[in-house]
Amino acid sequence: MALGKFRKEETLVLRKKLIGQSCRLFYSEDPVKIVKARGQFLFDENGKRYLDCISNVQHVGHCHPSITKAASAQMDLLNTNARFLHDNIVIYADRLAATLPEKLCVFYFVNSGSEANDLALRLAHQYTQHEDVIVLDHAYHGHLMSLIDISPYKFRKLAGQKEWVHVAPLPDTYRGLYREDHPNPGQAYADTVKDLIEEVHRDGHLAFFAESLPSVGGQIILPQGYSTKVAEYVRSAGGVFVADEVQTGFGRVGSHFWAFQLQGQGFCPDIVTMGKPMGNGHPLACVATTVEIAGAFTANGVEYFNTFGGNPVSCAIGLAVLDVIEEEDLKGNATRVGAHLKDLLLKLQPRHQIIGDVRGVGLFVGLELVTDREQRTPATETAALVVKRLKEEDNICVSTDGPWESVIKFKPPMCFSMDDAELTVKCIDRILTDVQCLFKA
Template sequence: MALETLQKEQTLKMRKQLIGQSCRLFFSHDPVKIVRAQAQYLYDENGMQYLDCISNVQHVGHCHPHITQAAAAQMELLNANTRFLHDNIVQYAKRLAATLPKKLSVFYFVNSGSEANDLALRLARQYTQNEDVIVLDHAYHGHLTSLIDISPYKFRKLAGQKEWVHVAPVPDTYRGLYRADHPNPAEAYANTVKNLIDEVHKKGRKISSFFVESLPSVAGQIILPLGYFQKVAQYIRAAGGVFVADEVQTGFGRVGSHFWAFQLHGEDFCPDIVTMGKPMGNGHPLSCVVTTEEIAAAFTDNGVEYFNTFGGNPVSCAIGLAVLDVIEKEDLRSNAVHVGNHLMKLLRELQAKHQIIGDVRGVGLFVGFELVKDRVDLTPATEETALLVRRLKEKYICLSTDGPGENVVKFKPPMCFSKQDAERVTEHIDQILTEIEGGL
């Protein structure tokens, strides 16, 4: 039976009645009802087109025909429990392995970034036989109970910090402890982790892992100082722990120059565990953990079988393979470099014009700009940022905010985002900031 088409007001009323109110909508003051999408564009029930600057899940573009055809073809043929032998899962793992350092060679497929990070936590604890975890301040690693516990962004608003969780300062060279004028911010921030390890050991506790988003997103689109990962990994491994790189937001070529954001730190750096998720399935629930043979063997040796009913099923892997095809065939990494650089250039031109723009930062199509009330004290311009995003929505442009002060406007668009899209957005940002600064 065909579903009834509802008016926007009916849909909103039913959502309020039936869906948990903590599941918030974008633009909750006036939600957009989206009925179809293509590439980097969304269309509402009236046919109005919105430019999507935030859907990093639809990595290669909404409703890409190669993805939808691969999904439909495999769905018509077979979808089954992953405990049956099938080609797709091994072929997909082989394709992913080709993008990673050689020692990262054992894959576990799951269904969400949260599930991937939870499994990474289990792997780290089983391998090290230690419990404690070091994370960065403002980090977010997922919505499972285990991950709320290692996500300061969440636990500071809830039950608080567990005794086995230890929080290091986020290496923010704009407003953090050590800034761009510091002679070696990477080493200085890494030493804060070393000091934390020393404190943990004094309490008689031991480190299992250091969890870090390769580019912290919720913390405000932070670009970590190069070399930080190497030093932290050295300290963590010396303490008996492992280094976990969370690539759920940033993997699959978003940074352009590399396939994975952790690779920005150089070929001599390799995490012990990598988690991936959002972009993998272009909107289909697909995620993964990859690790070393040694860590995987320790997990096997615990004697407890691990299986995932849906993770790595034939349809999911067919979609994952199709996503890799599109990234390669459409050269989306190069697009991320060229369009991202163009966007950053335009935003920096606006920064020179508008005092309210305190900082512009990014790499590839992972970009943010921070609004401040003044450039000395760096007081977050939270209200102005919210107003900017609301007014951009009125111009049919979807953007959103992040950062502890909710004053960072973030770009994580589909990878087919164009230079013309970047110009359209920045023209409207210029106009709206001029109005805001003029008191309009």
């Protein structure tokens, strides 16, 4: 395949004609055509280089040669389905088990975070024998029908809320119910889930489903103590705690391999789902759970077969990703660069009234813009402007999240460097200064 067969305008025309319009493009007014990438850099059809702050899927860096090598070696050897015995699937499961608490020791391999969350929901339903689910406000768990049902971010725009779905407040200490001035927001937010459990009742059995760091919700860091308490309430009601690590797993938070581990050693979910970064772009995802929950699922006597799930190529790629994370100390890099990025953004805050909040762990960082610091009014338009100008003036790709698209998010490939962080913040500083003049003028 050549670097580009069509001129960008031609590609755009064909794209509009042939691909469903519901599949949107970044920078829809002037989309970017990318033909090549390496590490944390994207290249367009004219050779222009973009710094990529958003491709969390290309976790160890775009087109990492170790991943390509592992993939082609295995593709050349074997790529059957998992109904045949093969070493890769067990070696990979064993390696993943080593990153998780001991009780999460049974694995199901699938092709996407959505497939993983759908299966997690099936496991939870089968184990609890009830369909009730508690989810966090603004959550997004995937594009499948079952997941739209448990994603307030989607179902509010579509079919609405099913009677078996219950929405708990998002534990957002910046603009939520309980804020940074609350003595114990973790406990306070956990109590909202406790109340909901009592309200739902129906024998109590239910699943609590949450991203370990709510992403679409606005790059939210759950307050300390929250998950431990929620797990306690959920379990005492016969329920299970599902941690959606699709966006946040594989060392992104730096200090830990999984974001749920930020809640302390005492906390362990009953089901963990993983996806996006797992195959560095290859469709690979997974559900990890306990012997008891897997046992309940087996007890229904029905086979679970996923055509491509856990095939030797997917597992070889997954293993190569784990190797690179270790060999290149990408967790350490996420800790160092993430801390520096957050620090630099915090240093901007006194000079830019529009910066309401800076939050994050490792290379999962959010910069929340507000038109009014007291009211914390979302600065949606300015956030969009920053995204646009960073792209047009500085060739830097970021995007927004949060219910009001007022949070500029950073979740770059894990090889993002100190220099990259400094350049990005310098450009944001310049743009925010401009914007301030614009508004004052």
